[in-house]
Amino acid sequence: MSIKTTDERYVAHTYKRFDTAIVKGSGCICYDDNGKEYIDMTSGIGVNIFGYSDPVWAEAVAAQARMLQHTSNLYYTVPCAELAEILCTRTGMSKVFFSNSGAEANECAVKVARKYAADNKGAEYHNIITLKKSFHGRTLTTLAATGQDNFHTKFTPLTEGFLYAEPNDIDGLEKLVADNKVAGILIEIVQGEGGVNSLDEAFIKAVERVCRENDLVFMVDEVQTGNGRTGKLYSYMHYGVKPDVVSTAKGLAGGLPIGATLMSDKVCDVLGYGDHGSTFGGNPVCAAAAISVMNRLDDAFLADVTAKGDYIRKRLTDAGHAVSGLGLMVGVTTEKPVSEVLAACMEKGVLCLSAKEKLRLLPPLNIPQEQLEKAIDIIIEVLS
Ligand SMILES: *Cc1c(COP(=O)(O)O)cnc(C)c1O
Numbered sequence: 001m002s003i004k005t006t007d008e009r010y011v012a013h014t015y016k017r018f019d020t021a022i023v024k025g026s027g028c029i030c031y032d033d034n035g036k037e038y039i040d041m042t043s044g045i046g047v048n049i050f051g052y053s054d055p056v057w058a059e060a061v062a063a064q065a066r067m068l069q070h071t072s073n074l075y076y077t078v079p080c081a082e083l084a085e086i087l088c089t090r091t092g093m094s095k096v097f098f099s100n101s102g103a104e105a106n107e108c109a110v111k112v113a114r115k116y117a118a119d120n121k122g123a124e125y126h127n128i129i130t131l132k133k134s135f136h137g138r139t140l141t142t143l144a145a146t147g148q149d150n151f152h153t154k155f156t157p158l159t160e161g162f163l164y165a166e167p168n169d170i171d172g173l174e175k176l177v178a179d180n181k182v183a184g185i186l187i188e189i190v191q192g193e194g195g196v197n198s199l200d201e202a203f204i205k206a207v208e209r210v211c212r213e214n215d216l217v218f219m220v221d222e223v224q225t226g227n228g229r230t231g232k233l234y235s236y237m238h239y240g241v242k243p244d245v246v247s248t249a250k251g252l253a254g255g256l257p258i259g260a261t262l263m264s265d266k267v268c269d270v271l272g273y274g275d276h277g278s279t280f281g282g283n284p285v286c287a288a289a290a291i292s293v294m295n296r297l298d299d300a301f302l303a304d305v306t307a308k309g310d311y312i313r314k315r316l317t318d319a320g321h322a323v324s325g326l327g328l329m330v331g332v333t334t335e336k337p338v339s340e341v342l343a344a345c346m347e348k349g350v351l352c353l354s355a356k357e358k359l360r361l362l363p364p365l366n367i368p369q370e371q372l373e374k375a376i377d378i379i380i381e382v383l384s
Contacts, residue, residue: 002032002058018346025052028367039375041363045353046192046329049293051364055174057254057292064110064288071284073277078107084187087262088295090233093246097261098282102223103137105247105259106186108276110141112245112263113184113217114304116270120215125181126161130204135193136186136221145186148194167191167199170206172295177214181379184244185210185219189235189326195356196324196331201239208241214257217267219245223259224329228297228365230305230326238326249367253289254332260290278367312361319380324358332359334383337354344382350375359383 003021028040028051029128034303040228043049050057064079071077082097097108110128117125128145130136136145143151144158152158163180165173176182187209211218218241225235226248232238234246246262257280263270309327316323316332323333334341338354346354353360359379363372 017343020346027051027054028371029366032156036349038349038373039378041345041350041352041361041375041379043251043364044255044364046229046237046250046254046362049227049229049365050254050351051366054254055095056296057289059291060288061285062284067069068284072279073282077282077284077289079284080212080282083282083290083294086291087260090263090294091246091262092136092242093262093268094265095263097263097271097276098287099259099261099278100257100280100283100286101137101259102221102247102249103139103142103259104278105249105261105282106136106142106221107144107225107349108259108261108271109186109219109221109245109247110145110184111276112187112261112267112270113219115275116217116267118182119270122181125183127162127163127180127184129163129165129173129176129185130166131191131199133189133191133194133197134186134188134221135224136188136192146329149360150257157252162233170203170277173203173206174210177210177216182216184219186221187218188221188223188225189238190225190230192329192360194361195358196329197238198324198326204236204239204241208243211244217244219243219247222246222248224362227293228305229303229327229329230325231302231309233297233302235326252293253286254293256286256289258283258286258290277319281358282382292313301365308363308367308369308372310363311369311372315376315380319384321380328361328363328365330361331355332361332379332383333357334359336383341382345379348378348382350378379381 023031023033113319130145132147134147136142141159141292143164147164220236220243222234244264245265249259252258313323322333
């Protein structure tokens, strides 16, 4: 049986796949089962920060797998402690909870906000405000947090206590806070799945101010924007704000499952023994991968991400296309239906993503300039 036939027969049909099996890759190039070569502008949806099978990353993973692949969270492990120290040192946050995905990182954020409010203001202060067009995950709680009606219909009842504000509407946000008993506010600085929409700087700062004025937990979902994607280590760092909770996942371990919920001094001891847990959370192999990723995301590397993002933006704008996003998180408005654009790019050997009706580009952060230029040439050709 072909890969496709076997998959269709035995794997649940929750993903509408392209008619292609990716079998191997190296750097920003990958190959399908017919040996066709593609330049990857997706990073596996913002995950493979250093591309496919990067040798430094692979060695960090293999060395840890040979040493200790897992033990339970009843014991300390070296990579888990080291990674937590790196994350806190580089963000100024105080403690980390490790999980395995973006949704779990956000679940933890919601638990922290609710418990902080219950401990300090009363359990009725349980509401969490998120934004319309946001995306926060697929669990029943993070679906509720996701501010898009179409995610709310099939699996009711979802977790209660979520309210949705219009992005960039400061008055609307203040009214929601005044009219409800609120625990915290959760935002993406650039909405990824919702269409690569950057929030206004004034709104981001207003979210922080409203949180401070009302003693709310200020949470930033950096699952997609984090770990260098936007040209800063975390995207909130563009705006000089200080969140109480930062959730991240996707790119953190460069291609292995990990979630991390970073907590500031204000909330870092809200969760105590038994309040939360995860069998695989802080897994040594995933943590070792993340340490190797974090150690390479230095200032020079991040400046290079910004320069590549600027290059993409300039090329596309010069060609007459409207672009959105930050750094190497790029949304492009297309006249042709985006599904046609994706198919045509693929035909010409470039893998791209969509976000709502936009074309979305999330290339590996270390994509060589030559391949980047080639991919953008093809994308512009397809778009015109
Ligand atoms: C992808 C994503 C999630 C969900 O992450 P999973 O690892 O799929 O659970 C949550 N928030 C944002 C902003 C994302 O982009």
